[in-house]
Amino acid sequence: MAIPPDFAEDAIARCSRTIRQHSKSFSLAARLLPQPARDEAVVLYAWCRYADDAVDEAPPGEAPAALARLERELDTIYAGHPQPDPVLAAFQQLVQRRAIPRLYPAELLAGMRMDVEGARYPDEATLLRYCYRVASTVGLMMCHIMGLRRGDALQQAAHLGLAMQITNICRDVAEDWGRGRRYLPADAVRRAGLEPAPAAPPPDGEAALPPETHAPFARVTRDLLARADDFYRSGHRGFDALPWQSALACEAAARVYRDIGRVIAARGHDPSAGRAWTSRGRKLWLVGRALLGAAARAPMRLWLRLRGRGFAPPETTLAFEDLDRQPGGAR
Numbered sequence: 001m002a003i004p005p006d007f008a009e010d011a012i013a014r015c016s017r018t019i020r021q022h023s024k025s026f027s028l029a030a031r032l033l034p035q036p037a038r039d040e041a042v043v044l045y046a047w048c049r050y051a052d053d054a055v056d057e058a059p060p061g062e063a064p065a066a067l068a069r070l071e072r073e074l075d076t077i078y079a080g081h082p083q084p085d086p087v088l089a090a091f092q093q094l095v096q097r098r099a100i101p102r103l104y105p106a107e108l109l110a111g112m113r114m115d116v117e118g119a120r121y122p123d124e125a126t127l128l129r130y131c132y133r134v135a136s137t138v139g140l141m142m143c144h145i146m147g148l149r150r151g152d153a154l155q156q157a158a159h160l161g162l163a164m165q166i167t168n169i170c171r172d173v174a175e176d177w178g179r180g181r182r183y184l185p186a187d188a189v190r191r192a193g194l195e196p197a198p199a200a201p202p203p204d205g206e207a208a209l210p211p212e213t214h215a216p217f218a219r220v221t222r223d224l225l226a227r228a229d230d231f232y233r234s235g236h237r238g239f240d241a242l243p244w245q246s247a248l249a250c251e252a253a254a255r256v257y258r259d260i261g262r263v264i265a266a267r268g269h270d271p272s273a274g275r276a277w278t279s280r281g282r283k284l285w286l287v288g289r290a291l292l293g294a295a296a297r298a299p300m301r302l303w304l305r306l307r308g309r310g311f312a313p314p315e316t317t318l319a320f321e322d323l324d325r326q327p328g329g330a331r
Helices: 005-022 024-030 035-056 063-079 086-097 103-116 124-146 153-171 173-178 186-191 211-237 244-266 280-296 298-306
Strands: none
Touching: 024 035, 035 063, 035 086, 035 103, 035 124, 063 086, 063 103, 103 124, 124 153, 153 173, 153 211, 153 244, 186 211, 211 244, 244 280, 280 298
C-alpha cells in the first residue's frame, strides 16, 4: 500500500529529490522496485538522509544536541504525535503501516552517536556493531516494506547491510582519516604490522594518510573486503525470499556496491589511490546481470508459490546480539 494521497505529493516529491541528489546507486536500485515499495523506500531513505544531515550540518560542537533532538523526534513519531515536517509525517505513517520496530531507527541513531562521540574500533566485533547500526537496520526496515517469504531471511538482509557498509569503509579510508575517523579495527592494523595502531588526527578535512599507514591499511582493507564477500554471498541467498522486483532491486544494489570492492582490489587496496567508483555503463551492465539472476531464480519462486509461501512483513525483530557474524564459517 502506497503513502496515502494527502501526503503523497509533498512528502514523496521532497523525498525523491533528496535521493536523486545524494545517492545515485540507491536511486537506480529504487527505480527497479514496484511502485508502492518504491515510494516507501524513498520515504525511508529521506528520513535517514534527514537524520544524517541534521548531525553532519550542525554547527561545531552542536552535533550532540542535534542527535538528541532526533532521538526526541523518534519518540514522538512512535508515540503517534502529529509531525510538522512532511518527511517526518511520511516516515511516521510508514512505520505505523509497515509495523517497523522502533529498535531499527533507534539503532541507526545509535550508530550516528558512535560517530559524534568519536568511537574507537578496537576489533571487528565493534566494527560490525557499527555496520549493523548504520546499514543493516536500513535493510531490515526495507524487509518490512517489501515483505518476506521466510523469517530467517532477516539474517541475510542484515548480512547484506554489513557487506555494503564494509565496502563503504574500505572505499573511504583516506577520506574518513581526514574527518578524524579510523574505522579499520586496531587489532587488525597491529596484525598488519603497524604497532601501535594510529588514531586519526582531529578532523580538519585536510589531513593526509601518513605514508607508513598505506601498506598496513591496504592489508586490512583486503581482509575486510574478503569478510564483506562472505556477507554478500549470504545476502544473495536471501533474494528468493523477496518479491521478484524487490529481489531484482536488491541484487542490483548489491552488485554495484560489491563492484566497488573490485575496483579497490584492482588498485592494490591502496587507501591513497583516490575514491573508487563504478561507471554508469558498468552499473547498467551489473543491472543486466541482476536480471539474469532473477530469471535463474524463477523456478524456485514458482515452487515456493505452489507451496503457498506468500510475502508478509517480518514478525520478529533482529537485534545485533542475535546476528550470525560468521556466515562464511569461522576465520
